[in-house]
Amino acid sequence: MDQRVKPKRTVSMLSYWTIRYFIILCIGFGIIALAAIYWVRDTTMDNRIRTAGLLGQEVADRVTTSSGEINVPPNLDYIIKNRLRFFNIDDGTCLIITDKQGNLMFSRPAITEKQMYNKLSDDLSQARDERFMAINTPIDNSSNQQIGQVSILQSKKSLTYSPKELTFIFVLLGMLILAGWLTIYLLSRKLARPLGGVAEAAQQICAGNYDVKLNIHTREKEIQELVSSFEEMAQRLKHLEEWRALSLAGVTHELKTPVTSIKGLMMAVRDDVVSGEEAHEFLDIALKESDRMERMVADLLDYNAFASGSVEVRRDKLDLQLLIREVAHQWKLTHEMHEIDIQLDLPTEPMYTTGDSLRIQQIIVNLLNNGLQAADQSSCIRFTIRMFADNDLLQVEVTDNGSGVAPEDQYHIFERFYRGEKKKRSVRGLGLGLTYSQLLARAQGGELLLRRSSPAGSTFALELPR
Structure with a gap:
């Protein structure tokens, strides 16, 4: 039943x-x-x-x-x-x-x-x-x-x-009851009006209409703060919805581009439009496009896994300066085809932090990759990794000699799916690398910041607890 x-x-x-x-x-x-x-x-x-x-x-x-x-x-x-x-x-x-x-x-x-x-x-x-x-x-x-x-x-x-x-007693009691009821009625009506307006606006938001305007002005501080906060929330929801739609369109476009390129290259080889060395060159280009698409999908999967809480972050005692030396050496070995100079400014004595060595390596590698993408490939690519103690924090600064981040983009670089206009034209990606790195830093009790940026290069700072 x-x-x-x-x-x-x-x-x-x-x-x-x-x-x-x-x-x-x-x-x-x-x-x-x-x-x-x-x-x-x-x-x-x-x-x-x-x-x-x-x-x-x-x-x-x-x-x-x-x-x-x-x-x-x-x-x-x-x-x-x-x-x-x-x-x-x-x-x-x-x-x-x-x-x-x-x-x-x-x-x-x-x-x-x-x-x-x-x-x-x-x-x-x-x-x-x-x-x-x-x-x-x-x-x-x-x-x-x-x-x-x-x-x-x-x-x-x-x-x-x-x-x-x-008669006097009953009249007095009647007047007191009426005065008390009238007081609570007026106060309830004064409180119900703004709450009713907020509830109606919430229904409009549920229906997908984020352009709500509450013309409510009261002398009560708490109610006015509620109304103002609700209006601000509605505007932020509107912006987030617009940003979600744009991000989805951007992700779709970025993933569709290599797929279309690979499809065109493979069809040219299959239909014998090209042959010999040219066919091998087309296949190499297709493999590079597939590698880029694989990296974009991996970034998207990593971000979604972390956002859902399925990524485990360890809490181990680490010698941070030793870890940075190993990460810098391994990354340079994998990029021997480029002329790269990495300067390490690290303390001589061990400095320990509590964190996950794999996640810290991901952050450093991502900063180095971003610096490599922003650098002029025709000249020497230089990096400076500096580490020092600042009160209860260990600071790791990664400085590159790339083209820098435009002033209008610096405020948004850690937002998910955000990519500056210059980066959209030069590098394919989803705009999740810095977002994911910042989340990893915060999960270890630290922070990832853009310290400074100019056409001469950028400096990112990773802060970890000492």
């Missing part, structure tokens, strides 16, 4: 962040609201009980005469009404004044004694209805003897919750 994992549904960053942040805000502020309501309830109840006690004490003082008797003034109802409004006490509050025997002396709102006992217990200390609470204040005479009682009946709901306070 084909069980394929279904791709997860994606949502925009704006929706993802704002929705989740809104949910988190609601949960967080909901917890805060519950804690605030619980705290407000206890605080409000305590404050309102104290307020009711103050009101009861004031009423008790007003109904007590100097002779120690209870006397309800005629304007008491008006006074209580004003005090209820001042203390912000619910208008449904019932205030009852009784004497020492429990007889009803005054009530607001007006009730009968029977209704009073329906509201209060027999001893007038508690409310019969559990939804109400009785706040009692004794009425004392000048001798501190209780001559009556002021009872204030209030609903427990009005004691614990204030509509205005609850």
Whole structure:
């Protein structure tokens, strides 16, 4: 059974962040609201009980005469009404004044004694209805003897919750949630716009369109750096794609030229267009062309092998000056047909490096071959190989007396498949020799550099760790 994992549904960053942040805000502020309501309830109840006690004490003082008797003034109802409004006490509050025997002396709102006992217990200390609470204040005479009682009946709901306070809490929390959500929404939208532009540009690059321009300008340093880096990357990809196409065309042309030449020469010999010594000369030319093509293919294979990581580079302790002597001697022997003079300026004492003798030999030989190709074949070809220590590095400088590298080509000579115009006309190749040599030097912890170049010759420097 084909069980394929279904791709997860994606949502925009704006929706993802704002929705989740809104949910988190609601949960967080909901917890805060519950804690605030619980705290407000206890605080409000305590404050309102104290307020009711103050009101009861004031009423008790007003109904007590100097002779120690209870006397309800005629304007008491008006006074209580004003005090209820001042203390912000619910208008449904019932205030009852009784004497020492429990007889009803005054009530607001007006009730009968029977209704009073329906509201209060027999001893007038508690409310019969559990939804109400009785706040009692004794009425004392000048001798501190209780001559009556002021009872204030209030609903427990009005004691614990204030509509205005609850409204204020919920409005405040709502405003905080809205402000938090609006903040993350605006920030997410500000961040999503440039990222959306970069994502759209990336899709264009995937489709093969490298001419992308992001007209995005933000004050955020990181986002602006991302946009600038992406635009630069797109331009470099464009240049690399153009360079790849040109390089492929160049490689194809360089390989096709010797193949075409060999084919023409062999057909001339086969069809008896030439014969005798001329036929042998055509065969010799064909062999030389095949040798050139073999070298180009070898360069291409070596570079691809190194780029894929299949070339092993050893880490041996080497006497570098001894190795250079051997390489220079062997290379001169293989080029005895040319008038070559190699001057060695090497230290007398051994100098050791860590590397691969075969790879170092490849680098030196490649530099000598390049110098040979650039030299005037009609005169003496001179090389100077100089070696010296520079702090923690060993420097090997190879100087030739060739025609040098043009100033406009010096910056590009280590790029793969790059060949200057003059070299294209004079020498066939793929332009991988220096690139491969530099990679070999770096793989051994060193570097290959063009130290200087002029029409009088060039100097390349191989740096290796001491």
